[in-house]
Amino acid sequence: MAGKRMRPTFILIGLLVPLSVASLLIGAAGIGFADFGSDPHMSLIMTVSRLPRTVAVILTGAALAIAGVVMQQMVRNRFVEPGTTGTAESAAFGLLAVTIVAPASPIWVKMVVASLAAMAGTALFLRLIRRLPAREVLLVPVVGLILSGVLGAIVTFVGWQTDLLQLISIWLMTGEFSGVIAGRYELLWFAAGAAALAWFAADRFSILGLGRETTTSLGLNPDAVMRLGLVVVSVVTALVIVTVGMIPFVGLVVPNIVARRMGDNLRATLPVTAAGGATLVLTCDIVGRLVRFPYEVPVGTILGVVGSGLFLWLLYREPARG
Amino acid sequence: MICVEQLSHNVGKTPVLQNISLEIPKGKVTALVGPNGAGKSTLLSLIGRLMPLQTGRISVDGADIVQTPTRDLARMMAVLSQTNTLGSRLRVRELVGFGRWPHHQGRPTNEDEQLIAQALEALDLTTFGDRFLEELSGGQRQRAFIAMTLAQGADWLLLDEPLAALDMAFARRIMAQLAALREAGRSVVVVVHDINHAAAWADHVIAMKAGRIAAQGPPEAVCTSQVLGDIYDMELRVTQIEGKPLVLHHL
Numbered sequence: 001m002a003g004k005r006m007r008p009t010f011i012l013i014g015l016l017v018p019l020s021v022a023s024l025l026i027g028a029a030g031i032g033f034a035d036f037g038s039d040p041h042m043s044l045i046m047t048v049s050r051l052p053r054t055v056a057v058i059l060t061g062a063a064l065a066i067a068g069v070v071m072q073q074m075v076r077n078r079f080v081e082p083g084t085t086g087t088a089e090s091a092a093f094g095l096l097a098v099t100i101v102a103p104a105s106p107i108w109v110k111m112v113v114a115s116l117a118a119m120a121g122t123a124l125f126l127r128l129i130r131r132l133p134a135r136e137v138l139l140v141p142v143v144g145l146i147l148s149g150v151l152g153a154i155v156t157f158v159g160w161q162t163d164l165l166q167l168i169s170i171w172l173m174t175g176e177f178s179g180v181i182a183g184r185y186e187l188l189w190f191a192a193g194a195a196a197l198a199w200f201a202a203d204r205f206s207i208l209g210l211g212r213e214t215t216t217s218l219g220l221n222p223d224a225v226m227r228l229g230l231v232v233v234s235v236v237t238a239l240v241i242v243t244v245g246m247i248p249f250v251g252l253v254v255p256n257i258v259a260r261r262m263g264d265n266l267r268a269t270l271p272v273t274a275a276g277g278a279t280l281v282l283t284c285d286i287v288g289r290l291v292r293f294p295y296e297v298p299v300g301t302i303l304g305v306v307g308s309g310l311f312l313w314l315l316y317r318e319p320a321r322g
Numbered sequence: 323m324i325c326v327e328q329l330s331h332n333v334g335k336t337p338v339l340q341n342i343s344l345e346i347p348k349g350k351v352t353a354l355v356g357p358n359g360a361g362k363s364t365l366l367s368l369i370g371r372l373m374p375l376q377t378g379r380i381s382v383d384g385a386d387i388v389q390t391p392t393r394d395l396a397r398m399m400a401v402l403s404q405t406n407t408l409g410s411r412l413r414v415r416e417l418v419g420f421g422r423w424p425h426h427q428g429r430p431t432n433e434d435e436q437l438i439a440q441a442l443e444a445l446d447l448t449t450f451g452d453r454f455l456e457e458l459s460g461g462q463r464q465r466a467f468i469a470m471t472l473a474q475g476a477d478w479l480l481l482d483e484p485l486a487a488l489d490m491a492f493a494r495r496i497m498a499q500l501a502a503l504r505e506a507g508r509s510v511v512v513v514v515h516d517i518n519h520a521a522a523w524a525d526h527v528i529a530m531k532a533g534r535i536a537a538q539g540p541p542e543a544v545c546t547s548q549v550l551g552d553i554y555d556m557e558l559r560v561t562q563i564e565g566k567p568l569v570l571h572h573l
Binding site: 073076077202203206207209210211212213214216217218219220221259260263264265267 | 367370371372392393394395396397400401402403409410411412413416417420421423424428454474
């Protein structure tokens with residue numbers, strides 16, 4: 001039984017290994033197996049650029065997929081992810097604010113401010129949807145889209161007024177990994193740490209998905225579990241935005257496919273979700289590096305295309321359900 | 323014993339419960355009956371601390387439900403609420419397994435596994451264990467939720483309309499199982515719509531109307547044409563079969 005459930009994880013890890021090797025080898029500077037160890041220039045490219053990039057992609061994909069499934073359990077709705085509920089825009093707003101007020105502040109200050117802003121934005125979303133009629137499952141993602149639209153407009157307006165539009169459109173709104181080098185991606189380990197926290201609380205999130213009443217009758221405080229989820233979702237989203245920018249669809253598509261096949265017992269599904277997110281983002285990043293070689297297409301753009309295709313497939317395969 | 327003192331509850335400005343005081347006996351099957359909107363579910367949810375208490379006091383075996391940590395309460399009483407809308411895709415065995423959460427906090431022991439298997443068996447769900455809940459019929463799903471509540475192994479079981487969506491055979495079987503729990507020293511409080519299930523299986527019947535207790539006592543005292551006629555505003559006849567009242571409400 002347990003062995004059977006582990007199979008998807010092994011398959012995905014079996015995919016991730018060759019993909020990672022490909023990711024290490026593909027790029028503007030050609031690297032061959034023969035060069036390893038002999039050419040100091042090559043090992044520099046490896047340790048400063050290729051390896052950090054590959055690690056960053058894997059951490060981002062895994063963390064975003066987990067943030068997505070946690071969010072979905074919190075609001076008991078499959079059609080949301082941090083990128084469509086105002087979390088990402090709030091984090092961007094926090095980052096923009098700290099860039100304007102204290103541009104010289106160290107990166108950890110930016111990270112903390114972005115995380116706090118993401119928490120505030122997500123808390124606002126949770127408050128807004130609490131009054132919605134439970135049966136109207138599609139209202140929840142609609143409210144999320146409206147909220148992220150409004151917050152995104154505020155970010156753009158402030159950016160326009162302060163001449164920071166370039167920062168917003170290139171850095172925050174378009175997720176891509178070409179700027180990742182050693183020393184500029186390590187924050188993502190914290191994002192992965194926050195996602196790992198979700199694994200320890202996996203049962204709590206599964207129980208929360210059964211509703212407030214069942215959660216209470218099983219002796220858990222639903223508000224406490226919600227707060228934990230809020231921290232996981234906000235920290236992951238904010239750190240990914242601070243380091244690589246917004247990456248859409250991972251948190252939506254991967255958990256949906258995993259739930260379809262394996263269900264919502266997170267204790268069993270989280271490793272698969274993490275491996276699936278990493279595989280998806282790594283594949284898209286490699287594709288982005290290859291389509292206009294040696295130039296690059298941002299991974300966010302590739303994911304926009306692949307992700308919306310996958311999402312449409314999901315919608316048509318599965319009737320609207322909470 | 324569950325002790326309710328001067329309990330009132332409003333939804334908006336509408337009073338749902340009005341100054342209720344009552345005692346629910348330990349080691350018995352207690353049925354809550356009454357017309358729609360009488361406040362039965364609200365009373366059960368408040369006892370099960372699923373809703374915040376507005377005014378009044380409730381204690382379960384001497385433990386005040388506001389002061390006692392919710393985790394301790396989960397080991398004392400298991401609550402099955404009426405709104406089991408399904409948002410999650412879980413297998414039957416996984417759902418029933420969550421009933422043991424208050425005891426193992428994520429690290430199930432062999433004993434937990436045994437109790438889960440027993441609960442599945444009790445509701446004839448063993449063959450459905452690996453099926454997703456959403457693939458089952460309404461009645462089978464209801465049985466899975468009852469199995470989860472049973473697996474919790476608490477002294478008190480609070481069940482809100484467990485017979486909804488069940489066929490006659492399972493309705494009777496579940497009432498018999500609840501009665502068997504009483505023999506094992508546990509206590510059951512159950513909201514039932516079919517008054518005859520209350521009359522046949524309960525030791526104590528509490529009849530509610532418009533947010534107040536209209537009558538309480540043994541089934542023979544409450545299930546009379548006089549008392550029930552007043553509560554439901556209808557004329558009905560009551561006969562006896564095997565010494566139990568039988569309410570002819572459908573004729």
